[in-house]
Amino acid sequence: MKFHNKKKKSSRGRAKWHALMTIIAVLMVVGTGCSVGFGQNSRKNWEKNIAQETVQVEGLEGEYTLLFLTDTHVVIKDSEVSAQEAEDQESRYPMFVNAEGVPAEEQFPEWIQYANEKKVDAVLLGGDIIDSPSEANLQWLKEQLEALDMPYLYINGNHDWTYPWEYMTDMGRERYLPLLEPFMQGNTAFQRLNLGGLVILGIDDSTNQVDAQALDRYREALMDNRPVIVMAHVPFMTQSALSKAVEAWNSPVVIGAGNFGGIYPNEESEKFISLTTAADSPVELVLAGHVHFYDRDVIEGEKNVPQVVGAAGYQGNAVLIHITGTEN
Structure with missing residues (x-):
């Protein structure tokens, strides 16, 4: 015992x-x-879907690598908001997850890490990065962009500065657009990034038309005798983007597709397209987002200009763009 x-x-x-x-x-x-x-x-493991694009520019000295990310639609939940905002957050948060179930807010920091590890020359953010201009979203955005080791260019999408109950209103424009200025060089209509012999221009067309305030500065920038990459949110008319938009959205949501039931360009948008596709245009590439699918085609004009449309970032997509000079 x-x-x-x-x-x-x-x-x-x-x-x-x-x-x-x-x-x-x-x-x-x-x-x-x-x-x-x-x-x-x-956090769940998830797969990055990175499309590779190479653009050769005659006479360009040096090489540049750019990470283009659009339509991440990040929603940061915040309990200290109105019931209306809280309801909006709860309804939209689950919409923006990838195939592995990872929400956009968890994917985005990994893109920041990827850019830093890859040592890209710049990060290009093509709009709808945040899903609304909430205080929590803006604070999160500030923290994320401060972690980048390289410059970035950020343009407006139609969600960065709007709420569903104040969508594209004058009050919304006065109240919310200024909140994005710190991330957009103090000007939400037009931004510019110089990378040696390359110029990258950001244009606000988040209202489905090119912002009139951007046009004069755009025209001036094109006279700088350097190759240009343009970034906008809403794509411009190409045959491929048109057909894919109709299939995806049952609407040709591209600027210049008015004859097909889509968006008729106003005077400013027509001037922008004309400048971009002029015979002597220095524009080598247009980047866009908005429609959540990937596409590559040309904007037709006196000069056919390639347009790359990035697929939705919240689905784990990005574009890595290599800019090189042509070989002699």
């Missing part, structure tokens, strides 16, 4: 020891975030 009692005590001791070690291990895991269910490593 004594022997049995000793064994029982020993068993109890081992049980207590194992329990103690388990508690310590769990506490260590919680502290370091290194186990499934805790910390950043609990």
Whole structure:
């Protein structure tokens, strides 16, 4: 019996020891975030879909690599908002996840990390990066962009500065557009990034028309005698983008497709297209988003200009663009 009692005590001791070690291990895991269910490593693995584009520019000195990301539609939930905003967040948050179920807010930091590790020359953000101009979204955006090791260019989409209940209203424009200015060089209509012998221009067409305030500066920039890449949110008319938009959205939501039931360009948009496709235009590439599918075609004119439309970032998509000079 004594022997049995000793064994029982020993068993109890081992049980207590194992329990103690388990508690310590769990506490260590919680502290370091290194186990499934805790910390950043609990996030699901997901696959980046990176389209590769190469553009050769005659006479360009040097090479440039650009990461183009559009339509991530990040929604940061915030409990300290109105009931209307909270309802909007709850309804839209689950819309913007990738095939692996990872929400946009968790994907985006990995794109920042990718850009830094890849040492790209610039990050181009093609609009609808955030799904509304909420305080939580803007604070999150600030923190993310501050983590970049290289310059970025950010243009408006139709969601970055709007709410569903104030969509494209004058009040919304006065109240919310200025909130994006710190991320857009103080000007939401037009932005410029110089990369050595290459110029990248951002144009606001988030209202389905080119912002009139951008046109004069755009015209001036094209006279700079350097090759230009243009970034807009809403695509311009190409045969491929038109047909895909009709299939995806049952509407030709591209600027210049008025004859097909889509968007008739106003005077400013017509001038923009004319300048972009003029015979002596320095524009080598137009980047766009908005329609959530990938496309590559040319905007027809005196000069046919390639247009690359990026697929939705919230679905894990981005475009890596290589700009090189032509070989002699």
